[in-house]
Each structure stands twice: as structure tokens, then as C-alpha cells.
Amino acid sequence: MDCPNCKLPLNEAYRCATCNYDLNKANWVIIKKVYTPNEIIVESVLQSYGIPVRILSKEIPQMPVSIGPLAEVKIAVPESEAAAALNLLDDLTDFE
Numbered sequence: 629m630d631c632p633n634c635k636l637p638l639n640e641a642y643r644c645a646t647c648n649y650d651l652n653k654a655n656w657v658i659i660k661k662v663y664t665p666n667e668i669i670v671e672s673v674l675q676s677y678g679i680p681v682r683i684l685s686k687e688i689p690q691m692p693v694s695i696g697p698l699a700e701v702k703i704a705v706p707e708s709e710a711a712a713a714l715n716l717l718d719d720l721t722d723f724e
């Protein structure tokens with residue numbers, strides 16, 4: 629993952645040694661909902677552009693089995709990266 633400010637790699641604690649950016653304190657926004665396993669593709673696309681990404685699984689505790697392969701997950705990125713991430717994902721239209 630890269631720092632959204634200076635595009636340098638973040639350290640293992642998700643902090644930037646250069647500008648003190650702290651990814652843990654970033655405002656994460658959900659930019660897209662996809663069905664598994666498409667989040668793997670979305671994640672790899674975003675990460676290949678250095679955009680930090682988190683996958684948020686939708687939790688349905690009362691029906692953990694029946695959701696099966698159609699489990700819906702949410703893609704979240706730091707708010708500062710949301711526009712860039714959405715731009716990249718515009719080309720990936722088959723994941724809705």
C-alpha cells in the first residue's frame with residue numbers, strides 16, 4: 629500500500645514515515661459492492677495502482693450457509709482515494 633499523499637510505501641503499521649499519514653485514522657468510504665470472489669480482482673486492481681483497499685464482508689449471522697457463493701462484500705478505500713478508485717473500476721463493469 630502506498631501513502632495517498634506522497635505515494636511512498638507505507639510501513640507495516642500503515643503509516644507513512646515521510647508525511648506522518650496514518651491510514652488507521654483515514655476516513656474509509658465504501659465505493660462499491662461486489663459478489664465474491666470478484667473482490668479479489670477489484671482488490672488486486674486497486675492495489676496495483678497503489679490504492680489502499682479494505683474488503684468488508686457483509687455479515688448475515690442468521691444465514692451463514694445459504695448466502696454461499698453470492699456473498700456480498702463491500703470495497704472500501706480511504707476517502708482521499710475514492711475518486712481515483714472509482715475511475716479505475718469504471719472499466720470493470722461486470723461486477724455489479
Ligand SMILES: [Zn+2]
Nearest residue numbers: 631634644647
Ligand atoms: Zn506520506
